Amino acid sequence: MKVPTNKISDAFGFYLGELLNSYENREARSMLYLLISHLFNFEKIDFVKNPEERLSESELLKLHFAVKRLLQNEPLQYIIGETEFMGLRFRVDSNVLIPRPETEELIQLILGDEIVQVGSRILDVGCGSGCIGITIKKQYSQSEVSILDISEEALKLAQENAEINDALVNVIHADILNEEEWSDLGKFNLLISNPPYVRESEKKLMQRNVLDFEPSNALFVPDKDPLLFYRKIARFSQTHLEKEGSLYFEINEAFGLETKQMLDEMGFYKVEIFKDINGKDRFVKSLK
Ligand code: GLN
DSSP: OOOSOSBHHHHHHHHHHHHTTTSOHHHHHHHHHHHHHHHHOOOHHHHHHOTTOBOOHHHHHHHHHHHHHHHTTOOHHHHHTEEEETTEEEEOOTTSOOOOHHHHHHHHHHHHHTOOOTTOEEEEESOTTSHHHHHHHHHOTTSEEEEEESOHHHHHHHHHHHHHTTOOOEEEEOOTTOGGGSGGGOOEEEEEEOOOOEEGGGGGGSOHHHHTTSOGGGTEEOTTOTTHHHHHHHHHHHHHEEEEEEEEEEOOGGGHHHHHHHHHHTTOEEEEEEEOTTSOEEEEEEEO
8 A cells, every 4th residue: 555645635535545445435434534533633624624734654654554454344443442332432452342232222221211229239241341331330320330241351441441431330250151150249130231142153144344353252152052141141130130120131133032931931020022223122121
């Protein structure tokens, strides 16, 4: 790749051309704007007003490597190291899933139900970047929020995100699938989880930017046991959720009925399936 001059407008035109080999116009433009504003703190508007502005050699090099990563399908959020979720800023890297809009809908569902009270104890199982627990804590500062994950790298990032967002949460390193680790965990009034739910066989339908860069242990479950995490977390709830406590899941759209049936059989009540904005079964809530 060779940039004609180090004027920002020329660099923009050049790298836009490169990105158009892999992305469609609108996406390429908006990614490049974001990249430039993030790397050099230029607001879009300054850049349009001052097209003569020049980039130093080292700035050009930074832009060059960032664009190269985009051309290899790496998600922009990993390249700039952050994303936005429910209006809050979260650091992300390849140890955690990039928070999805569906998960924002899950939060909206919980907020709409107004179930959190002063002193409510809340647990987010499989927290990744921490986006669920931290957002809930920001909304309900008087609740006691714990976030749990098996990945120490994810927890480090989640802790950082809690600090960035000025939210005090309790960070727990545990494997929820291992029942021997349950006894130390205490009791909760609200349990929330967006666990791995994509079947291995669904890989062929997925994009390279997800498959090559996002952590597979946060995404995939074996085809022969797609409800693995749901069954375990529901069992965990039998002993670690207070009576009248609530359980909220984000789910694979193919398993709404199975998940509901499982929770019904395990004795949870008011088990309900909710659709996401695309009309897919995406959330299940229940009461103990
Ligand atoms: N919705 C995510 C995806 O599309 C999956 C999230 C999960 O497995 N919990 O890739």
